[in-house]
Amino acid sequence: MTDPLPTGATIGILGGGQLGRMLSVAAARLGFKTHIYEPGANPPAADVAHACTTAAYDDAAALTAFAQSVNVITYEFENIPTAALDILEALKPIHPNREALRISQDRLTEKDFLTGLGLQTAPYADIPDADALTAALGTIGTPAILKTRRFGYDGKGQARLMSDADAPQAITDMAGAPALLEGFVDFSIEVSVIAARSASGDVACYDPGENIHRDGILHTTTVPARLSASLRTDAVLLAARILNALDYVGVMGVELFVTPSGLIVNEVAPRVHNSGHWTQNGCAVDQFEQHIRAVAGWPLGDGQRHSDVVMENLIGDDMDRVPDLAATRDTALHLYGKADVKPGRKMGHVNRIVR
Amino acid sequence: MTDPLPTGATIGILGGGQLGRMLSVAAARLGFKTHIYEPGANPPAADVAHACTTAAYDDAAALTAFAQSVNVITYEFENIPTAALDILEALKPIHPNREALRISQDRLTEKDFLTGLGLQTAPYADIPDADALTAALGTIGTPAILKTRRFGYDGKGQARLMSDADAPQAITDMAGAPALLEGFVDFSIEVSVIAARSASGDVACYDPGENIHRDGILHTTTVPARLSASLRTDAVLLAARILNALDYVGVMGVELFVTPSGLIVNEVAPRVHNSGHWTQNGCAVDQFEQHIRAVAGWPLGDGQRHSDVVMENLIGDDMDRVPDLAATRDTALHLYGKADVKPGRKMGHVNRIVR
Structure with missing residues (x-):
């Protein structure tokens, strides 16, 4: 070190x-x-x-x-x-290292890595071509989602299949890119764990947040998440297992589905994560500083939650609400200074402190 | 507006x-x-x-x-x-306006302004020359402090008089600059109020902090201050009176002495203030954002205290403590990125969250 x-x-x-x-x-x-x-x-x-x-x-x-x-x-x-x-x-x-990037740059590699660690994921299959999709739909069934293996974010590069009849259109949507079929997961809520690991191997996780998406983009994260104490512990241990397996240094976002059969890993991001923005107003040391501390070889900071927070993304025309939000109690604004407001573009977020 | x-x-x-x-x-x-x-x-x-x-x-x-x-x-x-x-x-x-600058650039003008508002200050006298000092010592007595009227900060441009015999040296220390003699105030604690006023005239004050100085430089600010409820209210009302009288827009630091006869205004600073740094880890909206909001014509933000905090300045060689502080629980570091460590130089501060 x-x-x-x-x-x-x-x-x-x-x-x-x-x-x-x-x-x-x-x-x-x-x-x-x-x-x-x-x-x-x-x-x-x-x-x-x-x-x-x-x-x-x-x-x-x-x-x-x-x-x-x-x-x-x-x-x-x-x-x-x-x-x-x-x-x-x-x-x-x-930092984080090449292995973390290699894993997270390819959805198939990532799923193989996670299942190799003994963690649960959605059922999945490699889809190099239309024939593979037909075969995979036979085992995984519908509804399912076809996703490009690489370069997807915020719902982009994805096609939803409600029945086998949607397969040709879904293959067309992939535009020849290598893809992955993911089966449907019947989950009650989605939570994410923002986990950090220092260069000396210490791991610290923020309290899990509960995520709600709209149009494939994160809408709100609420902390604390509605999780039992045992599931909360499972979530944190699971995140730590991923970080340790990668000899990871930095902050990672781990998205989890809560299901009757336990936690299922949706995806991991080897970086600070939108679902961790609440830490800016909920903790003494936020996810951004935690990441910098790790990358700089410093000890991790105090990520204990001092306040309950609801983080909401401000997307596109949500910017019209800024004057009202600025005048609202218990509200912390974080704007990104982007010149052009576009539909679907993340322009800022707001952390509401819940007292 | x-x-x-x-x-x-x-x-x-x-x-x-x-x-x-x-x-x-x-x-x-x-x-x-x-x-x-x-x-x-x-x-x-x-x-x-x-x-x-x-x-x-x-x-x-x-x-x-x-x-x-x-x-x-x-x-x-x-x-x-x-x-x-x-x-x-x-x-x-x-913003803040010229009048606020004019008042605060000159200790004599500031004292006249404050007493004109009916507020208490230390006994003071204009000292244009040595004869004036002799006369003023006759009424104000010792111990007392001779201060340059302009350009003083962190204890610079000040001479302490323990007896009349110190007068010639004190006059020499002023190097011909116009000066002010301030009488001794027998105070129990010093507190400061960080007050903000928006362009529309709304006033919001942070909880008063209790200050301890070392070598004429602020050492710690502790929030909450040890103040009775009635003195806390007095402090906030007094700060609001100053801001309103100046038609002030922005954040002001108001230093107060707590004495048996009530609150005495030590000095005002028409800007964010070292004794308000605790707000970064004690409130959703800190003094810096509050100032920017006011200056930008925005509504003031939520300055409610969510945590008790002890702010400590890191001065000169205190930087040697940073590795230890970085590894301490409930501790938020704020470093200024100054290249050269010098004795007496403010290099950063640390906010300790008290749980």
Whole structure:
């Protein structure tokens, strides 16, 4: 294990969206500088970063200069091209590690990894072609969801099958991309565990939050989740098992379905997670600082919940509600400074403290 | 009253120290960009700001360009030269207003203002020269403190008089600057009220904190302060009276002595205040965001205390304690990213949550 990064050092962050923005603020709180790497111009994170490189992920010179300017590298999203990682990793440490990225970049690899750990997932099958889908529907049945193995988020790259007749359209929707069929899981609620593991192997989990989605995008996370004490313990132990198996350093979001047969892992994200935004107003040390602490080789901070919170995403026209929300008691606003309001675009979130 | 500043607008901040840095983070949280104006190179605030101008306060061209690039102007310190304010104010609104700056830039004007409002202060006298000091010592007595009327902070520009014999040295210490003699106040504790007033005239105060100084620099602030309910109410009403009298917009720090004859105003600062740093971990909306909300014409936020907090400043070599503090429960670190550790320099602070 390496020495803790001294305050004043620079943390490189791949991705300049809202997660990179909030990571950058957390890093500053510990006295670190940040350098953002982002292909898009004027990213939200640049407003609160020491430096920002605007360059593509296949720009070897820019990647090299970026890596040389920082002490350690982390990221706000998991779909970083392998070739970029090869360049960066040769120059500076990257946390969370390559194995965590490899697992989470491919839904099939991820499911195989999770079931290999003895954890429950939805029934699934590899779907390289239409024939495989026909065969898989025979065992998994409908309703089911066909998902691209790679590069999906917020419900994108997914096709729902209510009957076998939907199979041709679903295959067309995948546009030739390798896919995975997931069977239907009859769950009561979805919860997520935001788990952190330090470089020295300590694990700390925030209280599980209960998630509600709308149109495939997270709508609210409520803490505490309606979980029995034993399921809460199961959730936390399960998350710790995943982190340990990956020798993981950083924060991970673990989405779980609560079913009559126990917890089923929906998916894992090797980064800070939208369902952990409540920690900003519920804990002394939020998920962003916890991630920075881990990446910097620092001890984990105090993630004990001091307040119950309902986090709600502000999406697209929800921004029209900001004046009212700003005047509402027990309400903490977090806006991302994005110039253009677009339907489905995450513009901010609000944490309501429940007293 | 003007319309609320829309998210995405730019707030100009005069001064790039730790207060400007934390104001900048708070502004970003509401989706604002910030532009820092600071004579010193690489100021702490620049790490978390959209833009930073490095120029002197007598650089008219730089001041003009700065003002033209922002929507509204605020500041982290009160000693802004009048000529600079003249240039800036002709171009963009400045909050808090000129009157608040005029009052707080001069200890004599401030005392006259406070006593004019019917508030109690320490006994004081204008000391233009040595003869005036001799006369004032006759009425005020010793111990007493001779202070420069302008540009003092953290105990600088002050001379303590234990007897009349200290007068010549004290006059020498002032180096010809206009000064003020303050009589000794026999107080049990010092508290401060962090008060905010919005553009529409709403006033909100945080719970008073109890301050302990070391070597003339704030050491700790503990919330709640040991105040009776009636004194707590007095403190808040008194702060509100000051804000209303000034038609003030923003956050003000009001330092009070608790004495047998009630509350005595020590001094006011027309800005966010070191004794309000506890709000970062004690409230949903901290003093920095409250200030930004006021300056931007937004409604004030929720400053209710959810946790008891002890704030401790990290000064100079206190930075050696950071590794231990980082591993301590119920502890939130806030470091300023200053490159050089110097004796007496504020390097960060720590908020301990008391459960």
